[in-house]
Amino acid sequence: MQISHIYMSILGEAETDVSAVNEVISEAASEGNASARLNVLFGYFGDKIRELGSNLLAGIIVAVIGWYVIKLICKACKKLLYKSRLDDSVSDFLLAIIKIILRIVLFITIATTLGIQMTSFLTLLASAGLAISLSLQGCLTNFAGGVLILILKPFTVGDYIVDSSGHEGTVTSIDIIYTRLLTVDNRSVVIPNGNLANSTVTNVTKESIRRIDFNISINYSENIEKVRGILESTAKNHPLVLQDHEISAFVNKFDPSAIDMTLRVWVKTEDYWTLKAQLQELIKVTFDQCDIIIPYDKLDVNIVTDEEDKKK
Numbered sequence: 001m002q003i004s005h006i007y008m009s010i011l012g013e014a015e016t017d018v019s020a021v022n023e024v025i026s027e028a029a030s031e032g033n034a035s036a037r038l039n040v041l042f043g044y045f046g047d048k049i050r051e052l053g054s055n056l057l058a059g060i061i062v063a064v065i066g067w068y069v070i071k072l073i074c075k076a077c078k079k080l081l082y083k084s085r086l087d088d089s090v091s092d093f094l095l096a097i098i099k100i101i102l103r104i105v106l107f108i109t110i111a112t113t114l115g116i117q118m119t120s121f122l123t124l125l126a127s128a129g130l131a132i133s134l135s136l137q138g139c140l141t142n143f144a145g146g147v148l149i150l151i152l153k154p155f156t157v158g159d160y161i162v163d164s165s166g167h168e169g170t171v172t173s174i175d176i177i178y179t180r181l182l183t184v185d186n187r188s189v190v191i192p193n194g195n196l197a198n199s200t201v202t203n204v205t206k207e208s209i210r211r212i213d214f215n216i217s218i219n220y221s222e223n224i225e226k227v228r229g230i231l232e233s234t235a236k237n238h239p240l241v242l243q244d245h246e247i248s249a250f251v252n253k254f255d256p257s258a259i260d261m262t263l264r265v266w267v268k269t270e271d272y273w274t275l276k277a278q279l280q281e282l283i284k285v286t287f288d289q290c291d292i293i294i295p296y297d298k299l300d301v302n303i304v305t306d307e308e309d310k311k312k
Contacts, residue, residue, distance in 0.1 A: 052115075059113045066106040074099055090150040093176065139177065145197030146176040155203045164199040167191055209242065210269050212276055216283060217258035219293045224251060224259070227292060231263045234286050240275040242266040258295045 169181030231249040245266035
């Protein structure tokens with residue numbers, strides 16, 4: 001309904017111009033001789049041509065000056081963006097948006113200088129933009145999420161992340177619409193940026209060091225001080241454990257069938273999985289050498305035969 005109203009408005013403006021020309025032609029036709037008719041026609045169209053010429057000259061001047069000003073503004077914006085800490089892709093994208101906006105403003109200014117009525121055209125353009133934005137709502141959400149990720153940098157290419165949906169892997173690329181992950185089993189996962197921007201994301205490799213907690217169960221008959229000393233000594237002798245950070249072993253809780261102890265150590269992020277595998281194996285080997293029993297759940301099953309059941 002709104003578009004049809006705009007269309008009728010444009011047609012109305014065109015009909016007004018045609019009516020004005022028809023009136024001049026009718027006025028010229030009513031004159032008695034040919035000389036008077038030509039004077040009327042030349043007078044009207046001469047004024048229009050002079051007006052058009054002056055508008056055209058003004059439009060050319062505005063175009064030249066405006067284009068030069070846009071170049072200066074873009075050059076200044078480019079310096080500011082590249083001096084900032086923004087990602088290069090974000091800087092290029094923002095610079096392209098600035099150029100487009102400035103050129104649209106220049107186009108509207110030139111059209112207005114030439115005497116073109118832009119009101120109806122701008123209204124039609126705004127209505128079309130609204131319709132397009134509604135139809136591309138999902139893409140725009142992902143687009144906005146991509147811009148936020150590239151500007152705020154909750155993670156970068158090369159980081160290992162885990163999102164709230166359970167997707168995890170190493171970030172291989174961050175595009176405007178999608179982020180791509182590579183899993184440990186070499187699968188490529190493509191996640192919309194809108195999901196990442198509106199959910200919890202754990203950046204596993206953001207910090208340079210991480211803490212590992214080992215939970216070990218021992219028998220109630222074991223000596224806690226002895227076990228604590230073995231755990232701390234095993235950790236201190238491992239080359240990947242950061243010795244300048246706290247190494248501690250303590251009783252975490254009492255389970256029904258075992259004492260649950262915890263060993264805490266710090267490691268460089270890149271050595272996390274290597275240390276975790278090696279230290280777990282080393283703890284088991286050391287416990288076996290020191291006769292430390294690691295309990296496990298047992299189930300006793302008594303089978304009663306029919307004869308035994310009758311005796312009872």
